[in-house]
Amino acid sequence: MGETLTAILGIVYLVLGYWSTGKTIYANKIVFSDGFTFALQRFFLGTMFGVVLIPIAIIKTLLGR
Secondary structure (H helix, E strand, O other), X not given: OHHHHHHHHHHHHHHHHHHHHXXXXXXXXXXXXXXXXXXXXXXXXXXXXXXXXHHHHHHHHHHOO
């Protein structure tokens, strides 16, 4: 049971990290890149800095910015 919960929380963290990267780092930017490379960069940045980016993205979303 504990491994399942850990896996679910890990997947939620990865998804929120990917989302928060788009809301914070890549907000209002035009990126010229290969689609796979761009997605991989967002995934990597979201994984590495998700602890910081997720709360910032949630606050930005709630404040409507």
